[in-house]
Amino acid sequence: DTAVSQTPKYLVTQMGNDKSIKCEQNLGHDTMYWYKQDSKKFLKIMFSYNNKELIINETVPNRFSPKSPDKAHLNLHINSLELGDSAVYFCASSQGTVPYEQYFGPGTRLTVT
Amino acid sequence: GQNIDQPTEMTATEGAIVQINCTYQTSGFNGLFWYQQHAGEAPTFLSYNVLDGLEEKGRFSSFLSRSKGYSYLLLKELQMKDSASYLCAVPSGGYNKLIFGAGTRLAVHP
Numbered sequence: 001d002t003a004v005s006q007t008p009k010y011l012v013t014q015m016g017n018d019k020s021i022k023c024e025q026n027l028g029h030d031t032m033y034w035y036k037q038d039s040k041k042f043l044k045i046m047f048s049y050n051n052k053e054l055i056i057n058e059t060v061p062n063r064f065s066p067k068s069p070d071k072a073h074l075n076l077h078i079n080s081l082e083l084g085d086s087a088v089y090f091c092a093s094s095q096g097t098v099p100y101e102q103y104f105g106p107g108t109r110l111t112v113t
Numbered sequence: 114g115q116n117i118d119q120p121t122e123m124t125a126t127e128g129a130i131v132q133i134n135c136t137y138q139t140s141g142f143n144g145l146f147w148y149q150q151h152a153g154e155a156p157t158f159l160s161y162n163v164l165d166g167l168e169e170k171g172r173f174s175s176f177l178s179r180s181k182g183y184s185y186l187l188l189k190e191l192q193m194k195d196s197a198s199y200l201c202a203v204p205s206g207g208y209n210k211l212i213f214g215a216g217t218r219l220a221v222h223p
Contacts, residue, residue, distance in 0.1 A: 004155075031209065040215070041150075041198060041215070041216055041218075042213070042215050042216075043156065043200065043213040043216075044213070045210050045211060045212070048208065048209070048210065050208075055208055056206070056208055056210050090155060090156070094209055096209070097207075097208045097209055098209060099143050099144045099146075099161070099204040099209050100161075100209055101146075101158040101161065102158070102209065102211065103158075104155035104156050104157070105155060106154070106155050107154075107155055
């Protein structure tokens with residue numbers, strides 16, 4: 001049974017396009033996250049939702065818009081894609097908002113050409 | 114703000130012991146995490162230290178000194194499958210917002 005799943009696993013698209021990445025967790029957690037891992041493997045938090053409410057919103061271009069339809073799902077929509085958006089995007093989940101183990105999805109490798 | 118430093122790369126021999134260090138500066142300490150990430154895969158949780166001292170979990174142990182802003186991950190009886198990146202992270206900002214170090218890439222050789 002997959003705990004945190006993401007689709008698609010790979011995404012190749014051209015500059016200027018709009019794309020979405022979906023994430024689902026079946027762990028019963030109430031908090032979900034989006035991370036970006038760049039080519040230097042540096043993992044950086046982007047957003048977090050707790051019970052569908054946005055609680056972490058880092059300095060990210062407003063072309064990135066997260067949406068949480070329910071606490072088991074977190075999507076990431078990216079408008080007007082740029083070359084610098086190429087990275088691996090990881091979704092994660094945890095229970096609560098206190099420091100606790102986060103479970104990561106397999107990642108979505110986005111390549112913008 | 115937060116600042117986390119780890120060595121970029123380390124190499125070790127199968128069967129040996131390796132210690133991966135992490136130093137951190139944070140405003141308000143709320144524990145320290147270690148994650149393992151194999152190439153092309155997701156990070157997976159290894160340990161979480163809140164109190165000073167050594168916590169052992171099988172072949173892996175994690176140490177914390179809050180006064181020194183220092184932690185290390187100790188890997189014993191190294192196996193080839195331990196070749197991976199090891200990420201040190203601290204929570205920040207009152208939520209479970211993890212600030213990750215750049216990671217230490219460990220290569221285990223026969």
